[in-house]
Structure formats: structure tokens, C-alpha cells
Amino acid sequence: MKSKDTKESLINEFFEIKGNYEVVKIDKLIRKLDEYISKNESYRELKYLLIVLKSVKEDYRSSNFELCKKIVMPMFEELNGIDDLSFFEIIFFASVIEFAPTFEQVKYCEQKITSLLETKYKQEKKYEMVQWMISKNMLSRLVRAKYPSVNTINTEGNRKEIQELFDRNLKIAKAICKKMGLLADLAMVEIREGVFSTDAELIDKGMNWLSKNERKNWYPSAVDELLTYYRHLGDEITKQQLDILIGYRIRKIREAQEIHVEEAAEFIGLTDNALEQIESGRRGAKNIHLYKLSQLFKVDISYFYYGEKESSQR
Secondary structure, three states: OOOOOOHHHHHHHHHHHOOOOOHHHHHHHHHHHHHHHHHOOOOHHHHHHHHHHHHHHHHHHHOOHHHHHHHHHHHHHHHHOOOOOOHHHHHHHHHHHHHOOOHHHHHHHHHHHHHHHHHHOOOOOOHHHHHHHHHHHHHHHHHHHHOHHHOOOOOOOOHHHHHHHHHHHHHHHHHHHHHHOOHHHHHHHHHHHHHHHOOHHHHHHHHHHHHHOOOHHHHHHHHHHHHHHHHHHHHHOOHHHHHHHHHHHHHHHHHHOOOOHHHHHHHHOOOHHHHHHHHOOOOOOOHHHHHHHHHHHOOOOOHHHHOOOOOOOO
């Protein structure tokens, strides 16, 4: 049976899963794109879409920012060198703007694609969706720009510009999320706002929504946002945020040591589900469980609170 896929239908499918990612749907679209590109090699936009999806899948699975950056940087650099981007190219540039390596490029790229969007493509059906993509990805990038200790960008002298960019994109992202009913994205936007403004209550509001609505796979991305915040938070950290941080570190070291959930749960005397809840931050770990986990992972118990390297072995 001949496939009915077209370039437009494949991009439409991308938009249909955007904001409600499921690994199965992403894998299915990746397979369809691989097949279509093999028969239509001239469609550069679909190659970009394939790169974006592979990055999305990696982010959805492990929130490994550096790996995602490695995947998309060749495309980012190529798009950055094109002056008159097509509407589809703007869509893909909007998807990867958060990987801009310097603050000057952050500003330049946002101005470039926003200007093209406003002057050439305002009548496109997905105009508003692309606005949302630019804004939400800019928020993620600006969080890292504000906290230079977690990246290599020199932001001295740029703080006012960072604040202005953040405020503008926050307003756009919130308005579109509410209008389109993208509630999980709105929760993530609120978390980024809380991180940026060091507002613990706002962070908890976003995390509570993700928890109550069982968006388990959004937690790694949310925790990545929080990790830029904890080091600046000090004594203001809430119990919920501490539970999330500890759970994140348990999961990361367990996966790094290739220990299955079942094995770890049995070692500390919990069910698989209970340990998964701890790792997702929806349940706090008792000291006895942390003590047993420190024995299993051969780290000092302080690792779960402060993130010391596994070098402090017993």
C-alpha cells in the first residue's frame, strides 16, 4: 500500500504531538520520516524535523542537555547562516533556539526569526504555535543565561537585557499556553518563571500540577530547570523541592551504575512503585532508605543532598 504521507502532513503530525509527547508517537514519526526522506532526499526541512525529533526523544528520555545540543548544533549553525528562512525553517529554528551558545546569538536568533515571522508569515495557520515555540524555548535558555555558574556564557553587563527578554517571552508563552489549553507547558513555564525569579511557591505550583496530573515523564525536564535554582536557593528550599532533588540524584546514580529499580527497591525494603515515586519526587525518602541506598551505590549519604562525586566511597 502506497504511503499517503506528504511533507506538510508529516510536519502537521509533528505539531499534533507537540506539547503532549509520547515516546511511541515520536518513534513512529521518526520511522515515517526516515522512510520518506530516503525517497525524497531534496526535502531539507524534513531532515531538520528528524533532527529535532531525535533531540526531543533524548530530552524526553533522559533530559541530557549536552547530548541534545550535540544532536542539533549542526542544524542550528546551518539555519543561523540562512538569511531568508522559509516558514518551515523558522519552525525548526524555534525548536532549537535554546541551544544558542552565546548570549549575543540568543538575542540575534530571536530577533531574526521573530522579525521574519512577523513580516512574512503572520497569516500562516501555525503562526501562533511558532510564537509559542520561540517563547518557551527562550525562557529555558534565559534561565541558564541568568545563572552563568551552570554554563559557559559570560552574562556580566547583560542582566537588564536578560530580564527584558525573559519578561517579554514569559508574557507571550503564558498567553498562548492558556489560549491553546497547553496546561503541562504552562506548568513548565511557571516553573521557569519561579526559577528565574527565585520564587519557591511558583515552582511548587508548577510541580504540583505535573504531579497531580501524573505527567511523570515531564519530571526530568522540570528537575533540570530546578537544578539551576537549588544552588542559589540556600535555606529557602522547600521540602517538596528537596524530595525532587534527592529523587533525581537517586535515579541518576542508579541508572549510571546500571542497577534496576527492582534490585534497588528490594535492597532497601520497598516496592518498585514506591521507589519510582521517590525517584520522581512525588514521595520523600526516609533516612533509613537513603542510608541503605548509600551502601548499595557505595557513596556517602551526603551525596543525595549535596551531589558529591561518587569518589567518597565506603
